[in-house]
Amino acid sequence: xxxxxVLIINRGEIAIRVAKALNELGLVSVGVWTDNETExxxxxxxxxxxxxxxxxxxxxxxNIPKIMELIEKYKIDGVHPGYGFLSENRxxxxxxxxxxxxxxxxNPTAVYxxxxxxxxxxxxxxxGVPVVPGSTGEVPTVEEAIKIxxxxxxxxxLKAVAGGGGKGMRPCYTEEDVKNNFxxxxxxxxxGFGYAGLLVEKYVLNPHHIEVQILxxxxxxxxxxFERECSVQRRHQKIIEEAPSPFIGTDEATRLAICESAxxxxxxxxxxSAGTVxxxxxxxxxxxxxxxxxxxxxxxxxxxxxxxxxxxxxxIKAAFGEPLDFKSQEDxxxxxxxxxxxxxxxxxxxxxxxxxxxxxFETTFPQGIRFDHCIYPKFTITPDFDPMIGKLIAKGFNxxxxxxxxxxxxxxxxxxxxxxNIALHKVILDEENFKKGKYSTNYIGxxxxxxxxxxxxxxxAFMLKVAAIELNQVGGKV
Amino acid sequence: MRYYxxxxxxQDFALDVxxxxxxxxxxxxxxxxxxxxxxxxxxxxxxSFDGIAWKKLAALGVNEILVSNSEIYKVxxxxxxxxxxxxxxxxxxTQMPGKVVKIFxxxxxxxxxxxxxxxxxxxxxxxxxxxxxxxxxxxxxxxEGQALEAGFLMVEIEE
Numbered sequence: 001x002x003x004x005x006v007l008i009i010n011r012g013e014i015a016i017r018v019a020k021a022l023n024e025l026g027l028v029s030v031g032v033w034t035d036n037e038t039e040x041x042x043x044x045x046x047x048x049x050x051x052x053x054x055x056x057x058x059x060x061x062x063n064i065p066k067i068m069e070l071i072e073k074y075k076i077d078g079v080h081p082g083y084g085f086l087s088e089n090r091x092x093x094x095x096x097x098x099x100x101x102x103x104x105x106x107n108p109t110a111v112y113x114x115x116x117x118x119x120x121x122x123x124x125x126x127x128g129v130p131v132v133p134g135s136t137g138e139v140p141t142v143e144e145a146i147k148i149x150x151x152x153x154x155x156x157x158l159k160a161v162a163g164g165g166g167k168g169m170r171p172c173y174t175e176e177d178v179k180n181n182f183x184x185x186x187x188x189x190x191x192g193f194g195y196a197g198l199l200v201e202k203y204v205l206n207p208h209h210i211e212v213q214i215l216x217x218x219x220x221x222x223x224x225x226f227e228r229e230c231s232v233q234r235r236h237q238k239i240i241e242e243a244p245s246p247f248i249g250t251d252e253a254t255r256l257a258i259c260e261s262a263x264x265x266x267x268x269x270x271x272x273s274a275g276t277v278x279x280x281x282x283x284x285x286x287x288x289x290x291x292x293x294x295x296x297x298x299x300x301x302x303x304x305x306x307x308x309x310x311x312x313x314x315x316i317k318a319a320f321g322e323p324l325d326f327k328s329q330e331d332x333x334x335x336x337x338x339x340x341x342x343x344x345x346x347x348x349x350x351x352x353x354x355x356x357x358x359x360x361f362e363t364t365f366p367q368g369i370r371f372d373h374c375i376y377p378k379f380t381i382t383p384d385f386d387p388m389i390g391k392l393i394a395k396g397f398n399x400x401x402x403x404x405x406x407x408x409x410x411x412x413x414x415x416x417x418x419x420x421n422i423a424l425h426k427v428i429l430d431e432e433n434f435k436k437g438k439y440s441t442n443y444i445g446x447x448x449x450x451x452x453x454x455x456x457x458x459x460x461a462f463m464l465k466v467a468a469i470e471l472n473q474v475g476g477k478v
Numbered sequence: 479m480r481y482y483x484x485x486x487x488x489q490d491f492a493l494d495v496x497x498x499x500x501x502x503x504x505x506x507x508x509x510x511x512x513x514x515x516x517x518x519x520x521x522x523x524x525x526s527f528d529g530i531a532w533k534k535l536a537a538l539g540v541n542e543i544l545v546s547n548s549e550i551y552k553v554x555x556x557x558x559x560x561x562x563x564x565x566x567x568x569x570x571x572t573q574m575p576g577k578v579v580k581i582f583x584x585x586x587x588x589x590x591x592x593x594x595x596x597x598x599x600x601x602x603x604x605x606x607x608x609x610x611x612x613x614x615x616x617x618x619x620x621x622e623g624q625a626l627e628a629g630f631l632m633v634e635i636e637e
Contacts, residue, residue, distance in 0.1 A: 461544065463495075464525065466505070
């Protein structure tokens with residue numbers, strides 16, 4: 001494996017994370033940058049760079065023929081896709097396989113099977129993993145819907161087949177509700193998505209989003225690296241994650257059950273890399289398979305922090321057929337608690353992206369903070385890419401310590417020139433329900449921490465700005 | 479020196495600062511005075527409001543914007559842009575970054591239209607900055623040797 005040349009088809013903090021792992025393992029990290037990235041901070045950690053010409057993602061990070069050209073020209077042995085972009089693209093991993101280039105990720109068949117929602121659900125079911133109970137296909141009539149609801153039990157969800165993003169669905173608590181809502185959801189589905197077909201599904205109240213990290217090698221060994229709680233979400237995107245899950249807490253039986261279910265799903269598709277099996281868990285701690293992400297995930301660091309397992313390095317080793325850093329499931333243990341805050345270039349109140357140019361960046365962190373980021377003065381956040389610019393991760397002896405550390409760390413994180421969600425994180429970390437670990441995916445929608453973000457800036461902030469400018473006038477010194 | 483902060487809705491407020499000789503700055507906002515202590519240690523600047531508890535002054539600030547949770551303020555040192563329109567011939571504003579070489583007129587002095595008020599070095603050339611109106615010098619916001627950014631109001635002349 002040593003000396004192999006690996007191309008990183010990604011940018012930002014994940015490109016840095018992957019480059020670090022490659023360098024550490026003695027491989028050659030090759031980075032890319034495109035025409036609309038004038039200050040690409042991820043190249044700092046790469047040993048070589050190649051230019052991926054073009055100024056939109058279709059011409060660059062998603063352009064398979066152009067990437068294949070680079071691979072040939074620069075004699076690349078392997079590719080790490082990071083997350084997003086081509087990380088779960090079967091066409092890409094097949095193209096690489098044809099050229100004999102190692103794709104650092106799972107085999108194309110696993111990507112395909114887990115990528116298709118209906119197939120993945122069927123696979124989970126066959127593997128003996130619970131899926132959200134519901135109709136097996138479209139439900140044509142209201143009578144049929146009532147019949148299925150009776151079988152799976154109320155509350156149920158009437159859901160548009162073509163729906164998504166929380167639209168085209170309504171919860172029903174009684175037979176009466178189903179009668180009243182059926183036609184209305186059909187109309188919504190038709191007007192919103194152009195197709196009136198409906199599904200009936202069990203409605204999980206105040207659900208938790210809990211996912212299990214999987215690590216597997218090419219010899220058929222599949223391990224779980226415990227769970228993560230990712231229930232603080234906005235627009236169905238996570239903003240705070242923690243491991244282990246405070247909701248599962250000390251319930252080791254549930255922890256074991258969900259982790260073993262994840263292993264079953266991975267084994268069913270001959271999984272051979274790092275991946276994540278996502279579940280939805282109800283208030284009764286019953287859990288159901290949602291989907292499997294066949295890539296490294298944004299929130300992987302919290303798992304690394306509580307287990308000491310380097311997921312990215314092991315993912316690379318697995319891809320090149322090398323043995324993993326551990327020998328059995330028993331080698332992997334949870335020690336302590338970790339919390340991750342996603343730092344995004346966005347308005348802390350509306351939570352909408354706010355691109356701009358970073359002009360100042362300073363950190364004063366407590367002991368034991370990990371900050372995976374791509375923040376540099378002069379770094380411009382363009383609207384072309386995801387607004388996430390860093391991940392602040394704190395590990396503590398227990399949840400209380402991790403919380404204390406991350407709260408102090410976020411106070412010591414100063415990013416100037418752009419709007420960030422740092423102020424929102426402070427409000428959430430100080431909020432009683434979050435502090436107690438009592439929150440579900442409805443947290444942002446019901447507790448509304450964004451409404452408690454201070455609207456008025458303290459006069460102190462203006463004074464410090466003036467002081468900094470005045471000092472700059474006299475050469476930066478008092 | 480007077481600073482103006484202007485938000486997206488063009489609402490602004492002023493904050494005055496006096497740089498003192500004893501490593502302090504005095505801020506005046508709506509009649510309230512606040513003292514800020516400053517220190518440079520190992521190349522970093524530190525601040526304190528009470529002279530006892532110190533914090534690092536982030537090396538920000540050199541850009542002309544301040545981003546708060548809900549607003550983005552533009553920061554103007556010594557002038558506010560509404561003055562650009564109103565000020566007319568009596569407002570001497572830098573057209574490009576430069577350095578003040580010499581000031582000929584002080585506050586309170588009479589000045590005639592076309593008279594040289596100061597010399598500004600820009601692009602390696604000395605430029606005579608002349609008054610655009612007859613009047614009295616109301617304010618001199620600059621010192622000799624000072625480096626200025628573009629758009630800076632150097633001298634205000636009352637017609």
